[in-house]
Amino acid sequence: MAKPAKVMLNVPAIKADFPILQRTIRDKRLVYLDSAATSQKPKQVIDATSDFYSRYNANVHRAIYELGEESTREYEGAREKIAAFIQAKSPTEIAFTKSTTESLNLVAYGYGLKGKIQKGDEIVGTVMEHHSNHVPWHFVKDHKGAVLKYVDVKDDGTLRMEQYDDLLTDRTKIVTVSLCSNVLGTINPVKEIAKRAHEVGAICVVDAAQAAPHMPIDVQDLDADFLAFSGHKMLGPTGIGVLYGKQELFEATEPLLGGGEMIREVHLGSAKWNDVPYKFEGGTPNIAGAIGLGVAVDYLTKIGMEAVRGHEMEITEYALEKLARLKGVQTYGPKDVKKRAGVVSFTIDGAHPHDIASILDVEGICVRSGHHCAQPLMERFNLPATARASFYIYNDMDDADALVAGIKKVQEVFA
């Protein structure tokens, strides 16, 4: 993706939409730099949720009365918006889950453990995956005897693509990779990865938890077979996630959760599944969550995902430059902002990341510290933990400056 011309969003106008950003922390302005963990929510999304509960709350799909018609229309409308957002061919390729984590588990169980994977079949992941894209595949290994292989990460934070070629065999059935790393910010060449996977007859599962909020996604162009993301990281409510799957793969996948909504017929001891995507939505779904996510997608679409990406590239470039000038501070991941998103992990000599986060908190700055649910990656870089700042549409250069000033305070304390 070429770097768009200098685009900065109108941050004051955007900030005005986010009630929490009017808040102070111990008399300091709130500088929220933890959107990679969860994003803040604009009032449009907050209001959509309240509005649902206040005006047309009803269970979806089976109700004949007016309220149920309305809730079903909005719920299915959200599905259509999300399909358009990632360029899916049809809304039937979109299943609602509770999170990226559930989405990835759905694939691991439904296509793996309960599905097509046999003993000795190979699953290729990468060392930089989030735990949510590690642990579900352990289940397939433990219960089906699948073999797990991992593409390593180079010192510059990119994948060792030559090694990937070597790992692929005619036993490779699944390749699973994150579109964007939540620690390094690296944007992986998923289109290329999927192409090579398809050449050996494997499918490609994409963890887009850190990508969907921050850059345009075209599942058809990527030729992804499954793609997962979470609402709460992209301005949407907590408790709602998405699994995209190509129609024919959705049809070949077993459901994870058995229950209401996902069946066509149930008898004692046997059942027939409903059509896709409903067979994946057992139980009463997070209706308010789906509707809220639809409104979040509207909000992002209105700004334009190219513009979101451009804005974040500007701040990230600025922040990386400033941090590079600080002695005793290391950043991780690609230096070139064209190859990375606005997730900036860093360490400071002599100060543990928790202490960094604690001291930044005193300054009203929210950053994350720890292993970021990516222990294998931390082990690869021989790091017990990092601090991580991540940017979104409501951040600007002032926030990056606040981070730099905060880091200097940390250095003073641990001097």
Added chain:
Amino acid sequence: MAKPAKVMLNVPAIKADFPILQRTIRDKRLVYLDSAATSQKPKQVIDATSDFYSRYNANVHRAIYELGEESTREYEGAREKIAAFIQAKSPTEIAFTKSTTESLNLVAYGYGLKGKIQKGDEIVGTVMEHHSNHVPWHFVKDHKGAVLKYVDVKDDGTLRMEQYDDLLTDRTKIVTVSLCSNVLGTINPVKEIAKRAHEVGAICVVDAAQAAPHMPIDVQDLDADFLAFSGHKMLGPTGIGVLYGKQELFEATEPLLGGGEMIREVHLGSAKWNDVPYKFEGGTPNIAGAIGLGVAVDYLTKIGMEAVRGHEMEITEYALEKLARLKGVQTYGPKDVKKRAGVVSFTIDGAHPHDIASILDVEGICVRSGHHCAQPLMERFNLPATARASFYIYNDMDDADALVAGIKKVQEVFA
């Protein structure tokens, strides 16, 4: 449970808390009689959700900064409230899921499919279960060779307890039963069922989706081993559910979803689980949902679950009497309100339940029609479908009268 003395809640005051009940449907007063599908929400719950997003939205558990401390405190506070609500020994016996359906699947996978159940082990269910308490056990049958057995229902809507005794053997490992039927309203003798299950060394799994919103629950008195329910049926948000499990059983249960939060350590190809209940909460949870459910529990606790139960008994008794006087109208389930909850399934001669629901909708009355996700039960009673009215704290005798008047309209149309 003895019938409490005539208690009627102050319905006008309660109604005032529910914004949606101020709404009209095509110029008619909204008469919401579908709380068994999902309940309406008081403004306290709606506001709690907005407040979370507007003031202290942050991911839980790992954040060091102030917002994360606040969200974690509220999230864990909700767990404590729920533990107290059902008399659990400790909050660590409460896991948040997305729904009753996920809770029951968690047990079926974690204790069954991935856990202790071996080929030939027996699981005893009942014919009156909701699909969410049928289909997960099919998975255990299909993947582990467990044998499924079912306790039948008598014509009066109660379980054939003599048959239950016959079904129990020393191979019985799990007994699973709903505390209250979502079609018949029957309140099952779960304490007795659990006792006999324990006598043969089986555990007892309880589906409390229709019970937790409507009557006091004491898991220790019931001696339930697992117990599941949903927030959205008890004034809470959509997308949040609860699984209670006895500490030692929780510890013996494998997680369903692998990912962030639920691990202690992850390496390439292996992982160690976090402590209970966190090992069951893989991925970012529905934080707003959990907090909202905590507030819903506060609301119900303030009214008092004994009073809720008493109120619903009054309306149900009144409605059943009125319906009994209508020619050509049949109701199902126990006649004695001491043995049943406020879920009233009915049919009208010559009018299909969908048409009943459509015509009642014209009158502003919301009832459900269909198989209510209980096809095996419908087959048992040889019914293609029923209409179902269900009562909650915001309903009163006027609502029951509106139902009766609506039924008369249906009879006119199909005369």
Added chain:
Amino acid sequence: MSISYDMYQEQILDHYKHPRNKGLLAGATKNARDSNPLCGDEVVLHVKVDGSDRIAEVKFEGQGCAISQASASMLTTMVKGMPLSDAEGLGRDAVLKQLGIPLSAVRLKCALLSLHVLKLALGQKADVAT
């Protein structure tokens, strides 16, 4: 959407109470069945195609609401005697026009179930039921 008692017009109730072409069909050349997973409405169609590719006979069986059963009954009267190619070309609009009543999204599925089953019987894949 204007929902009212219009949904239960004379004509609908008449087809519901006195269904046309209901029953089995000996020598049917095409048969299909489907049900609406959300509500359990069920329609079975039996079709006999003659030598000149016409629908010589058609019968339906089923259970369900007035809308689904009246629409099945009306559909059989519509397609009886129709050239196969015309029946294959039959779209949802034609069926809804004949029903002539306002329908919400959920009830639309009831109304279109029989058309869906017809398409199945004729070996077409089109999903008209949504």
Added chain:
Amino acid sequence: MSISYDMYQEQILDHYKHPRNKGLLAGATKNARDSNPLCGDEVVLHVKVDGSDRIAEVKFEGQGCAISQASASMLTTMVKGMPLSDAEGLGRDAVLKQLGIPLSAVRLKCALLSLHVLKLALGQKADVAT
């Protein structure tokens, strides 16, 4: 909760930068290790109990934040020479009092990790880390 730079008082930073009793312990009679699953802080304790049931020697190893490592260092100074029964009776309040800084819930887990490991080493089950 008053969070401020008080958390990083001289004394804490001193124990962090110059940990007491850090390293291996030859002839340790009790050892334990635990980590905080949420953040990865790690503490290992080696304890040598003498014939009169006293903690004759104690050493720690570990990695993590200033709070967890300073608190481990301070704990070793506290229990060295202590009768086993006193060490077993040691509660969170005593440890927190010695740290003497305001702590939020998350950082509390850092501060109490070493006490938790001590309890493990002494074969006690009490969960003090929450």
